[in-house]
Amino acid sequence: MGYIKWAFWISFWVFIASFFHYTLPQHDIARVTDTYEKRIDFGENSIFWASADTGNATTAVNRDVFFLQTRLSNDNVMVYRNEDTGWGWPPYFKFDTTNLQAEASDLKSIAATPQWVVIKHYGWRNEFLSIFPNAVSVRAVDSPDVRIIPWLNIAILILFAAFAWAIWVRWRRFREARIDPVLQDAGDSVANTSDSVKKWFGSWRK
Secondary structure, rough: HHHHHHHHHHHHHHHHHHHHHHOOOOEEEEEEEEEEEEEOOOOOOHHHOOOOOOOOOOOEEEEEEEEEEEOOOOOOOEEEEOOOOOOOOOEEEOOOHHHHHHHHHOOOOOOOOOOOEEEEEOOOOEEOOOOOOOOEEEEOOOOOOOOOOHHHHHHHHHHHHHHHHHHHHHHHHHHHHHHHHHHHHHHHHHHHHHHHHHHHHHHHHO
């Protein structure tokens, strides 16, 4: 029983960590090498794509999606999708996909004369499942060594930790006040019944 309990809590916290890692904004320092538009046929990975741009049809099985090709400051290649989030989840309320594509195109540069940018995004990159992080904003910076402090992420995680702590404290108090006494009474009742049964068998043996 203890193994099942530990497996449940480990799975629960892994899910919570994965949820926050996918949803919260991340920042990459990169150089935009190209921007393009591609027709995407959605399949089993459709859950990792945003909905159609606000105002467009939402029932299509395929649509054109904007992409940003970049090279990160560590020289690795990263490709981002550029889709509206609209009023859906995650709550970035992004409606400016076309404007962002124009801004990214204007910031393209080559290795000889790099123009470094900070790309704020959410999501994961997985080549096997064809999953791309969604770019939320892009802005120019002077150096690839710029330091980004994720104040929003820190605030959200602190609030979540405080909320989880409050729930745990209240659950512990409820358990000590309501559940533990009932279990104790049930245990005492079982123990008393067991003693009575033993005495009854003892009287028969005599």
